[in-house]
Amino acid sequence: MAEETAATNEHPSDVDPEHWNVENYPVPDMADVQLIDVLRAVADPIRLEIVRRIADGKPQPKSRDTWGFDVQKSTLSHHFKTLREAGLIRWLVNGRQHDIQLRRAELDDRFPGLIDSLLAD
Amino acid sequence: MAEETAATNEHPSDVDPEHWNVENYPVPDMADVQLIDVLRAVADPIRLEIVRRIADGKPQPKSRDTWGFDVQKSTLSHHFKTLREAGLIRWLVNGRQHDIQLRRAELDDRFPGLIDSLLAD
DNA sequence: AAAATAGTTTGACGAACATCGAACCATCGG
DNA sequence: CCGATGGTTCGATGTTCGTCAAACTATTTT
Numbered sequence: 001m002a003e004e005t006a007a008t009n010e011h012p013s014d015v016d017p018e019h020w021n022v023e024n025y026p027v028p029d030m031a032d033v034q035l036i037d038v039l040r041a042v043a044d045p046i047r048l049e050i051v052r053r054i055a056d057g058k059p060q061p062k063s064r065d066t067w068g069f070d071v072q073k074s075t076l077s078h079h080f081k082t083l084r085e086a087g088l089i090r091w092l093v094n095g096r097q098h099d100i101q102l103r104r105a106e107l108d109d110r111f112p113g114l115i116d117s118l119l120a121d
Numbered sequence: 122m123a124e125e126t127a128a129t130n131e132h133p134s135d136v137d138p139e140h141w142n143v144e145n146y147p148v149p150d151m152a153d154v155q156l157i158d159v160l161r162a163v164a165d166p167i168r169l170e171i172v173r174r175i176a177d178g179k180p181q182p183k184s185r186d187t188w189g190f191d192v193q194k195s196t197l198s199h200h201f202k203t204l205r206e207a208g209l210i211r212w213l214v215n216g217r218q219h220d221i222q223l224r225r226a227e228l229d230d231r232f233p234g235l236i237d238s239l240l241a242d
Numbered sequence: 243a244a245a246a247t248a249g250t251t252t253g254a255c256g257a258a259c260a261t262c263g264a265a266c267c268a269t270c271g272g
Numbered sequence: 273c274c275g276a277t278g279g280t281t282c283g284a285t286g287t288t289c290g291t292c293a294a295a296c297t298a299t300t301t302t
Contacts, residue, residue, distance in 0.1 A: 118235075
């Protein structure tokens, strides 16, 4: 089972404490994340590209011009939500500035080799 | 570029010559297969399970009772076609008996670690 | 306080897709 | 030659999903 990571849970060590607002945007416990969910999340060209660009684990802004995709910001927002709910990323919210970060360590632990295999070519 | 593997091309070494009819069901050249296509193919529960069960590279019959999925045979047939066209499997046709086989060596070469990462858990 | 900024949410729309049943095709066994 | 068998294809149906525009929320700037 394992609850969602919410306000009461501690942060993973790679979450910058400057980003205080992670709690409002819950992330599924990695133990509950199913492979099929990850695959579904990543089986979209835009989301796959996003994951590849944050594979190093560094936070990246959500801002539209950071990514340069030819979609509206509501669409981009939808993709970020999909990735979070699927367990792939967390949101680092600081005022108006939102960053996303791949849950790299957890993902590598739960699905060894998967993220790496998405980076080829 | 690279044409589809058709009648004029030679067989990969792991194709049993007993299965003579591979040519009628063309497979994309692995160089043309894009990661996103593989991910899309595998982002379905049934197809993921199929791939996992043939991960060892051994041919398996298409027959409905081999797999035990709760879908009609036309649906199963559709999934096999999807997997072939996405570049994941080849069809080994021998009379009425059809087998499928994961293109394991080619896949491992093109997308190192990907298939392995689907096998966890 | 007002306006601008960064992002979310909602509702609608169309395309893609998983599924089924029925018709069809090819092969094997009497 | 005929029926059974193993599988494919076709058309229809319902659902999922990516997308957009518009409305909304929250934060920062002036």
